[in-house]
Amino acid sequence: MKNTKLTPANLVIMAGAVIAFVGSFLAFEKFSPVGYRAKSWNAWSTHFFIIATLPALIALAMGVMAAVESFAQGTTLPSRVLGFSLNQVYFVLGFQATIMMAAWAVVDYLGFRNGVGLYLMLFGAIACLVGAIMRVAQGAPAR
Amino acid sequence: MASGAAMLIFSFLDFAGKQSSWQRPWFPIATLMPLYGVVMAVQIALARFAGVKMPARVAGFSWEQIHLALGLMAGLMAVGWLVTDDYSRNFGLWIEVIGAFALAVGACMLQRERNTGALGG
Numbered sequence: 592m593k594n595t596k597l598t599p600a601n602l603v604i605m606a607g608a609v610i611a612f613v614g615s616f617l618a619f620e621k622f623s624p625v626g627y628r629a630k631s632w633n634a635w636s637t638h639f640f641i642i643a644t645l646p647a648l649i650a651l652a653m654g655v656m657a658a659v660e661s662f663a664q665g666t667t668l669p670s671r672v673l674g675f676s677l678n679q680v681y682f683v684l685g686f687q688a689t690i691m692m693a694a695w696a697v698v699d700y701l702g703f704r705n706g707v708g709l710y711l712m713l714f715g716a717i718a719c720l721v722g723a724i725m726r727v728a729q730g731a732p733a734r
Numbered sequence: 735m736a737s738g739a740a741m742l743i744f745s746f747l748d749f750a751g752k753q754s755s756w757q758r759p760w761f762p763i764a765t766l767m768p769l770y771g772v773v774m775a776v777q778i779a780l781a782r783f784a785g786v787k788m789p790a791r792v793a794g795f796s797w798e799q800i801h802l803a804l805g806l807m808a809g810l811m812a813v814g815w816l817v818t819d820d821y822s823r824n825f826g827l828w829i830e831v832i833g834a835f836a837l838a839v840g841a842c843m844l845q846r847e848r849n850t851g852a853l854g855g
Contacts, residue, residue, distance in 0.1 A: 642763070642814040673806075674845065674852025675799060682793075683803045687810075694763040701759065727794070 600729055601657040604681065604722035608654020611688070611715025615647035618706030619695075633708055643695060646688040647712055650719050653684050657722070678726050685720035692716040737840060738775025741768040741833035747826035754826055764815070764827075767834045770808040774801055774837060798850045805841030808834040 615634040623629035634643040641648075656677075659666055672680050692713040696705060745768040749755040755764035777797060780786040792800060812834035815827060845852040 637819060640818060642811070642818040645810065645814050673802060674850055675803070679795065679799065683807070687807045690766065691763070691811075694766055698761070698763050699758045703759075 597661040598726070598729060600722045600725035601661050602722075603725060604657040604685075604719050605654045605661075607715040607718025607722060608650045608657070609715070610718065611647045611650035611712045612654070614708045614711025614715060615644060617708030617711060619643055619708045619712075620700060620703045621706045622703050624702065631706055633706075634712065646691045646695075646716050649684050649688040649691075650712075650715050653681060653688075653719050653723075656681070678723070681723035681726055682720075685716070685723040688716035689713075689720045735775040735778050737833045737836035738768075738771035738773075741771040741830055741837075742775075744768075744826050744829035744833070747829070748824035749826040749830070750824055751822060755830065764830070767808050767811050767815075767830050770804045771833055771837050774804055774841070777801070796850075798844055798848055798852070801841040801844050802852060805838040809838035 617633060618631035619634045619636070619639055621629060621631040632638050634640070634647055656668060660668060668677060670677065675683065692709070695709060696713055745755045745765065747754060749760050749764050753760055755761060755768065777788070777800075781788050781797075788797065790796065795803070812831040815831055842853060
């Protein structure tokens with residue numbers, strides 16, 4: 592751990608990213624009509640790729656950024672991206688992932704039920720947003 | 735503003751299949767794009783035409799940054815809807831996708847117009 596810049600906020604972001612990304616490979620929506628075999632689709636399935644995969648990819652991007660910041664010796668992320676500070680970039684990405692997953696959780700496909708993967712992705716996205724807010728609260732450099 | 739208004743109006747047309755983005759199964763995931771457009775359009779309309787005094791920053795973001803973030807995220811979702819292959823795309827979807835790209839372009843133009851320096855201008 593020495594010489595790393597692993598902060599609690601970055602740890603939360605990385606954990607959230609892993610949870611969201613793993614969740615994207617589990618059942619996103621399930622269909623189980625009475626008398627028939629149940630079927631499920633993950634976020635990478637034809638029916639959902641890529642509009643349902645986007646939150647997982649956004650969370651993954653946040654996790655990679657946090658990992659680079661924490662562990663990559665001698666590598667620094669750009670201080671500003673399109674006029675946004677790094678903390679703002681984290682917040683925007685976390686907000687977008689969370690709002691998309693919240694929307695997916697509310698979507699009502701006739702006869703379909705939300706799968707565990709969807710809930711994991713929602714949880715992971717929320718964790719990423721919380722991590723982004725923690726970065727601001729902890730006074731992480733607003734580079 | 736024009737994009738936001740057009741997106742709101744056309745969001746009531748068929749998005750995919752026979753349903754609009756306000757109907758099952760597309761609500762609310764497909765409704766996010768027009769909602770982003772409406773937020774951007776309403777802010778500009780209130781500030782420019784109604785003379786409403788807005789706070790300079792919201793949660794640490796300037797209004798130009800909020801517009802850029804919403805525009806880019808709407809554009810990202812538009813790409814997502816274009817690539818996703820599961821349904822018959824209808825007129826409402828195409829208008830929303832074009833509108834979302836227009837929001838992104840409009841937000842970029844706003845950066846240049848107000849010399850924020852975000853795009854190197």
